[in-house]
Amino acid sequence: MKRYLPFVIIGAVLVLALGAGALMFRSSQPQLQGQSSTPAPALPSGNLPATPLVPGTKGIVTIEEFGDYQCPPCGIVHPMVKKVKSEFGSSVRLIFYHLPLIQVHKNALDAAHAAVAAKLQGRFWEMHDALYESQKEWAEAPDLRPYAVGFASRLGLDVARFTHDMDSPQVEAEVQADVQRAASRGVNATPTLFIDGQMFDNDKMTVENLRKEIAQKLGVRQ
Numbered sequence: 001m002k003r004y005l006p007f008v009i010i011g012a013v014l015v016l017a018l019g020a021g022a023l024m025f026r027s028s029q030p031q032l033q034g035q036s037s038t039p040a041p042a043l044p045s046g047n048l049p050a051t052p053l054v055p056g057t058k059g060i061v062t063i064e065e066f067g068d069y070q071c072p073p074c075g076i077v078h079p080m081v082k083k084v085k086s087e088f089g090s091s092v093r094l095i096f097y098h099l100p101l102i103q104v105h106k107n108a109l110d111a112a113h114a115a116v117a118a119k120l121q122g123r124f125w126e127m128h129d130a131l132y133e134s135q136k137e138w139a140e141a142p143d144l145r146p147y148a149v150g151f152a153s154r155l156g157l158d159v160a161r162f163t164h165d166m167d168s169p170q171v172e173a174e175v176q177a178d179v180q181r182a183a184s185r186g187v188n189a190t191p192t193l194f195i196d197g198q199m200f201d202n203d204k205m206t207v208e209n210l211r212k213e214i215a216q217k218l219g220v221r222q
Contacts, residue, residue, distance in 0.1 A: 059091055059218065060090075060091060060092070060093055061088070061091060061092050061093070061195060061196055061214050061217045061218055062092075062093045062094075062095065062194075062195070062196055062197075063081065063084075063085075063092060063093070063094050063095070063193060063194070063195055063214075064095045064096075064097065064193065064194040064195075065077075065081060065094070065095070065096050065097065065191060065192070065193050065194075066097045066098075066099045066178075066182050066187045066190055066191065066192040066193075067096060067097070067098070067099060067190050067191050068098075068099055068100050068101050068105055068108045068112075068190040068191075069100075069107075069108060069111035069112065069115070069128075069131040069132060069135065070100075070101075070105035070106075070107050070108040070111060070135065070139050071101065071105060071108070071190045071191065072135075072139075073190070073191055074132070074190050074191045075132055075135045075136075077191045077193075077205060078129075078132040078133075080205065080206070080207045080210060081094065081193070081210070082129070083207055084207065084210045084211050084214060087211065088214055088218070091214075091218055092214060096128060097178040097181055097182060098112040098115070098116070098174075098175050098178040098179070099178065099179060099182045099187065099190050099192075100112045100175070100179075101190060105139075107138060107139065107141065107143075107144040109175070110143075110144040110145060110148065110166070111131050111138075111144055111148070112175045112178075113166045113167075113171050113172070113175060114127060114131065114144070114148035114151070114152075114162075114166060115127045115128050115131060116165075116171045116174050116175060117152075117162050117163075117165035117166045117168075117171050118151075118152065118155065118157060118162065120161075120165050120170075120171070121157050121158060121161065121162065123155050123156075123157060126155050127148075127151055127152070127155065130151040130154075130155070131148075131151070134147070134151075145163075145166070148162075148166070149162070149163060191205075193205075195213055195214065195217065196217055200213065
């Protein structure tokens with residue numbers, strides 16, 4: 001037995017060496033798919049969500065304005081918004097929401113009603129402009145209605161229908177819907193502008209800054 005002991009030891013050493021070599025070879029190979037030691041997270045079934053569209057990528061920028069026709073700062077902002085709208089044309093969509101601050105502006109609610117009543121005859125923007133551009137004339141008047149009727153007449157509206165609509169539940173409901181929209185978006189002052197859903201800083205409210213913001217969203221060089 002002693003004669004064969006060295007051969008037995010050598011054989012055992014060879015077996016151990018071959019086993020260690022096989023393990024080292026396997027550990028050096030790249031892992032194949034499905035063989036990771038940490039299971040990959042399962043992908044959700046169905047289509048993956050599309051990348052959200054960036055505002056302005058379709059060539060239209062939306063300006064939303066919450067305003068009060070008797071508010072002096074709104075009267076100052078009005079020509080600025082009107083100017084950039086005329087410069088960019090159909091690339092800018094303008095939406096106006098009424099937020100009459102009735103606690104401080106006694107004629108603001110009637111002015112909002114006048115604008116919506118004119119809208120029912122397809123002349124909203126004309127009445128909107130007339131109210132802002134003559135703000136100093138009627139702001140402190142005891143009653144806005146004679147002015148509103150005068151604007152309606154000059155715009156060629158059916159005056160009888162216009163005066164009736166100013167007091168209608170339909171007009172009141174539309175104005176109140178705008179007021180509620182303002183509250184839902186945290187708006188409590190006028191003027192407040194949103195450009196593609198982002199509130200625009202009133203401290204930067206100049207024609208130049210509005211123009212720059214719109215051009216940037218449209219990807220237009222200035």
